[in-house]
Amino acid sequence: MENACLCCTVCIEELSSTGNVVRKVQHRNLTLTIGRDEFKEMQLKITFPKKESKYLVKELLIHKKFVKDGKATVKLPDHKVQLMLSNCPPDKLMMFLKTLQTKLDCLKDKGFLSQRQKLFSGKHREFEEISPLTLKDLQTAHNAKVKATQKSKLAMPSKPSSSSSSLSTASIAGKKRTSDQGGHLSSLSQKENGDKRQKVSPGVPKFMTMSKINGISPSKVLAKSVMLTPEQNQVLEMVKKGRSIFFTGSAGTGKSFLLKRIIGALPPNHTFATASTGVAACHIGGTTLHSFAGIGSGKAPLQQCIELASRQRVAQQWRACKHLIIDEVSMVDGELFDKLENVARVIRKSDQPFGGIQLILCGDFLQLPPVTRPGEIRRFCFQSEAWQKCLETTMQLTDVKRQADKSFINILQYVRKGMCPDFVSDTLQATKHHIIEKDGVVATRLCTHKVDVEEINVSSLKELQGESRKFAATDSEEGYALHLNTLCPVPASLELKIGAQVMLCKNLDVQRGLVNGARGVVTSYDTKNHGHPVVKFVCGVTEIIKPSRWVFRLSGGNTVVRRQVPLKLAWAISIHKSQGMTLDCVEMSLSRVFETGQAYVALSRAKSLEGLRVLDFSNSCVRADPRVLSFYNRLDLRHRMMHNGIEDENEIFRPNPSAMAKR
């Protein structure tokens, strides 16, 4: 069972009775397996290259603050052992810990056998991998926690005493041994010979309680694990097989969404998530491709780029990389891609394509192209030599998730391909009469040019009556403000007034609609609590917006953190900056469109036709690059050919056999 096994780096720490580390040994690539013994009690098996160790698990403490970085600590107080796990695929680690916790909660609910009962049972030793987590398990664990919380509330003396003594005499009727569950009790251990509980490791304050880890309701937990569409799952499987892949699809088919899941499925120490632009990089929690590569703008001759990438910290990063993710690859210049491929081979001292790195590229070439200077010849990434050499598989996502309205999706498909039949232009022209303002939230204006954005936001803020408030970002390193301004969606200094139109730049609570791109208006400040802005969102939720953190990995591996209120002014944003976003209510002027794909990017940000207003639609803004169209036509042709004879209908290219053999 996939979630019962985890392969990662494990540092095994042996602890003294006071909780100090007395010995520690680090092992790479150990396998942890959750199983049951002959008494159906939980065992954690660690498989070393030449031996294995098994621990009976009755108590467990988990520190999972860094689970997103693929790290966690599992403490087994009964065995005085602490396992420091690192370099785990974050999603896998999360599910492993959830399985461990939930199954243990279920077992605790049933109670444990005594040593005596075990001795007299006469059973043979057994180890069986634990069964997959079911909704029933989650429900049982959840109920057990509720029950335990109620019991502990009832057992709680009116005057709380300072230690375990108030808890030590609590016993649970009908069970030989039950370690009470949930809440603070999960940080308590029991002695073998009774129901006495005492606090273990008072010196380890940051261990999570089980109730916190399992705090999500069972249905939500399972829903989260089945969220990918079948075609998204196919891509994920292909990535897991180690293929170098390009996956594409129209706007809103969930490419970036899937990338986040892919990142969660790969080992963090060897995975580098990048994108062609800062905004797109931030969207997937990564860095820019330029920042990763450490070759400046990449315009210098190849030899110079190699020298730049040979700097110790940059080279270390290139060597550590086994999986390179690039979002919005349509904006990566073909010449740059060829240079990167060359640099990768030289720095990694490998003749394999891209130095043996697995490439996971995603984007839509019918959206914005690479930025070029006037007079410069544009070369798309798919026209590069490296593309032909390195990419083994291309897959397409076809299920649009951003919009639900089929007729709007159909209109967008025409615009994407540079086509504008009458019904498309009639429908889009008619949107200029749409009234999309709601509850004081005005539509965000998408502008073709950056200068217009600045002007609209500054002048609109000025026009508002009332005092302005400034919110200053806190950066972990001084001197990075300018760099962070390009990477981070929030500015170093954010000026707001009551009535300011804002956009949320972070997913705060997806269930309640507080998602990246959600539009709202500042209604007041939370005077009781640091004066954080209070925002009323289009989705109907009013929320105090507290500062959030953004972590960026710089070239050379260092990280820098910006802490700022996750809002930005949203009277206007540029179409280039909007690439990758989903917007609630959006207005645009397309008369000065200057790029192929630009109108498509702007239009496809809207979640619905009702939430869209095009002020001046004309057919001339709908443009697609003929080279890109023929690239997609070739893909479609191969797709159709494969459809007849090949099982995997979304797979367009068969793998490049030479690249496969070498990896």
Ligand SMILES: Nc1ncnc2c1ncn2[C@@H]1O[C@H](COP(=O)(O)OP(=O)(O)OP(=O)(O)O)[C@@H](O)[C@H]1O
């Ligand atoms: N499997 C899914 N289930 C539910 N929602 C999804 C799924 N996949 C994507 N979405 C949602 O669809 C919207 C669009 O997804 P996303 O931004 O990843 O699309 P995209 O293909 O990257 O678009 P673009 O080309 O514009 O960057 C997001 O709100 C995302 O949360």
Ligand SMILES: [Mg+2]
């Ligand atoms: Mg995207």
